Amino acid sequence: MRNLLSANFARLWKSPVFWVLEGAAALFAALVYGLALVNTHDFGPAWAAERANANFFLEMMYLGSALAIFAGFYTGVEHSDGTLRNKLCVGHLRRNVYLANLLVCAAVGLLLLLTHALVACAISLAFLPAALALTRPAWSLFCAASVLIAYAALFTLAAMLDTNRSRMLVVSLAASLALLVAGMMVSSHLRDLELALQTVQARPEAFTDPEGRYQMLLHMRTLFRVLEALLPPAQIMYLTGQSGGTWYLPLCSLGSAMVNTAVGVAVFGRKDLK
Amino acid sequence: MRKLLSAEIYRCRHILLFWLMLFASALSGVFYGIVSMSGSFDGIFVVPLFVVSAAFISLNTGREYTDNAIRNKIITGATKTSILLSKLILGVGIGVLFCAAFLVPCAIILSFNVLSKIPASVLYWTLTGFVLLSVVWAVLFTVISMLISAKGVGSIINFALIFAIMLLSYQLRSILRQPEFITTTEHSMVQMTPEEVKQIQEGTYQGSYSEATDENGQVTYYKSVLTNTEQNPNPKYIKQPFRGILTHLDSMLPHGQINEYESCLTNCRYEYLQGGGAPEAEPLEEYPRLKIFPLYSCFDILLLSGIGLILFRKKEIR
Numbered sequence: 001m002r003n004l005l006s007a008n009f010a011r012l013w014k015s016p017v018f019w020v021l022e023g024a025a026a027l028f029a030a031l032v033y034g035l036a037l038v039n040t041h042d043f044g045p046a047w048a049a050e051r052a053n054a055n056f057f058l059e060m061m062y063l064g065s066a067l068a069i070f071a072g073f074y075t076g077v078e079h080s081d082g083t084l085r086n087k088l089c090v091g092h093l094r095r096n097v098y099l100a101n102l103l104v105c106a107a108v109g110l111l112l113l114l115t116h117a118l119v120a121c122a123i124s125l126a127f128l129p130a131a132l133a134l135t136r137p138a139w140s141l142f143c144a145a146s147v148l149i150a151y152a153a154l155f156t157l158a159a160m161l162d163t164n165r166s167r168m169l170v171v172s173l174a175a176s177l178a179l180l181v182a183g184m185m186v187s188s189h190l191r192d193l194e195l196a197l198q199t200v201q202a203r204p205e206a207f208t209d210p211e212g213r214y215q216m217l218l219h220m221r222t223l224f225r226v227l228e229a230l231l232p233p234a235q236i237m238y239l240t241g242q243s244g245g246t247w248y249l250p251l252c253s254l255g256s257a258m259v260n261t262a263v264g265v266a267v268f269g270r271k272d273l274k
Numbered sequence: 275m276r277k278l279l280s281a282e283i284y285r286c287r288h289i290l291l292f293w294l295m296l297f298a299s300a301l302s303g304v305f306y307g308i309v310s311m312s313g314s315f316d317g318i319f320v321v322p323l324f325v326v327s328a329a330f331i332s333l334n335t336g337r338e339y340t341d342n343a344i345r346n347k348i349i350t351g352a353t354k355t356s357i358l359l360s361k362l363i364l365g366v367g368i369g370v371l372f373c374a375a376f377l378v379p380c381a382i383i384l385s386f387n388v389l390s391k392i393p394a395s396v397l398y399w400t401l402t403g404f405v406l407l408s409v410v411w412a413v414l415f416t417v418i419s420m421l422i423s424a425k426g427v428g429s430i431i432n433f434a435l436i437f438a439i440m441l442l443s444y445q446l447r448s449i450l451r452q453p454e455f456i457t458t459t460e461h462s463m464v465q466m467t468p469e470e471v472k473q474i475q476e477g478t479y480q481g482s483y484s485e486a487t488d489e490n491g492q493v494t495y496y497k498s499v500l501t502n503t504e505q506n507p508n509p510k511y512i513k514q515p516f517r518g519i520l521t522h523l524d525s526m527l528p529h530g531q532i533n534e535y536e537s538c539l540t541n542c543r544y545e546y547l548q549g550g551g552a553p554e555a556e557p558l559e560e561y562p563r564l565k566i567f568p569l570y571s572c573f574d575i576l577l578l579s580g581i582g583l584i585l586f587r588k589k590e591i592r
């Protein structure tokens with residue numbers, strides 16, 4: 001396993017896809033904080049402090065797609081150039097090969113987040129310290145890491161099981177966008193439901209059947225909470241906002257990563273590699 | 275070229291991917307119809323149609339490069355021009371078909387309570403323009419996929435272009451919607467007349483006011499009066515000729531057209547609900563660009579096809 005990891009990381013540092021994604025992450029951070037500087041000039045210093053969370057975690061919107069691209073080019077190429085077959089020929093277990101690729105993909109996600117953070121800190125500390133006023137930095141970073149690990153598990157599953165790299169790239173990219181939109185819609189609907197529940201409790205006289213409506217809203221909230229737990233990107237709205245989100249969401253993301261990995265290892269173990 | 279085209283159509287009809295993507299377009303139409311029923315028309319929910327179109331065209335063309343089908347076509351005597359033209363014609367057909375698969379379920383869902391609120395002229399120009407801009411997207415994806423033979427890179431560029439053009443069009447809309455003048459007003463507090471004070475005490479005064487109590491307990495009522503209004507030029511307003519250039523660019527971008535369609539359709543719906551019936555004014559007078567968007571789309575198609583032809587003829591096919 002150690003040999004696999006060192007070989008994977010040695011290949012990673014020479015991978016052009018990795019450095020292009022790192023450059024894109026740095027450029028995006030520079031753009032976001034550059035715009036924050038301009039807007040602070042127009043709206044005042046309080047604006048930067050209010051938008052600190054949103055600016056810092058805005059990159060979570062595209063990191064899923066970035067990981068899909070990385071998994072496609074870095075892991076997916078192993079099928080076509082025979083690297084995967086060679087690893088198995090020299091005696092490595094399929095499980096170890098899968099896990100090594102997963103760890104590299106997860107590490108890339110965290111490295112992209114780190115690059116964004118470093119550029120954000122460099123610009124903010126030099127010009128706009130208020131932009132670093134994150135409300136709950138440790139918890140938010142843990143949540144962001146759990147979302148990235150969930151994405152890495154999903155796209156490693158796709159890259160290891162699908163031998164057609166083009167198809168895997170297109171499907172993974174479309175899936176990353178669909179997951180992001182679905183997660184944000186579920187999160188938004190959940191907030192609307194919470195507001196509706198508070199309204200029914202505060203003003204029951206405004207409704208013809210307040211008890212019935214309350215029960216219906218409770219059932220819908222339960223459904224949306226289940227959906228929220230199943231969709232790791234649903235946490236992104238909490239990361240960019242002021243509220244902390246529920247404590248179990250990052251654990252659910254890590255749980256979905258474990259399930260995806262278990263399924264991936266099981267299916268990859270039986271896959272016929274040509 | 276006729277044989278190339280019939281081969282392309284035969285191949286499309288017999289691959290599962292085509293029917294899957296057609297079904298995905300229909301699903302995205304259902305999704306758009308459901309989302310548009312409750313609120314306003316939002317252009318971002320049209321994007322799944324273009325993602326599906328990009329996915330199909332990228333995969334279909336990428337497979338031809340992988341299987342060396344394009345090289346074989348050249349070896350058998352087909353010119354690069356005829357190969358690309360057959361692909362472009364197929365792209366136009368794909369654009370129209372996927373757009374129809376999107377619009378039909380969307381129209382069925384919206385016909386229940388929404389389409390009747392929109393004038394027929396607006397619907398006509400919107401549908402015509404939407405079909406043409408779907409063709410523009412399909413031609414763009416075809417050109418990119420034919421010029422970039424590296425596996426997967428073409429599909430990534432196509433997806434990235436969808437969002438880049440969308441963000442650019444939002445930015446252009448924000449810039450072009452800046453008002454020419456910024457109105458600043460000055461108010462001063464004026465003591466209210468005895469008649470107005472009497473109205474306050476009777477509870478019949480309409481408007482805002484404030485009261486101040488002095489050390490003797492006497493209450494004095496004040497109201498805010500507009501004393502000065504100034505209109506200053508907005509420094510963010512873009513003047514001619516740059517404004518004209520940006521407007522043309524916004525009209526050329528497919529998502530720029532979608533922004534205008536969504537504004538017009540939402541406006542028609544809002545006016546209908548507010549006015550209790552059909553709007554009095556002709557909506558197309560407020561949105562004159564709707565009638566010339568089809569021309570811009572035709573120009574885009576010709577421009578992209580021309581660029582694609584020039585570059586593909588110089589491309590080395592290995």
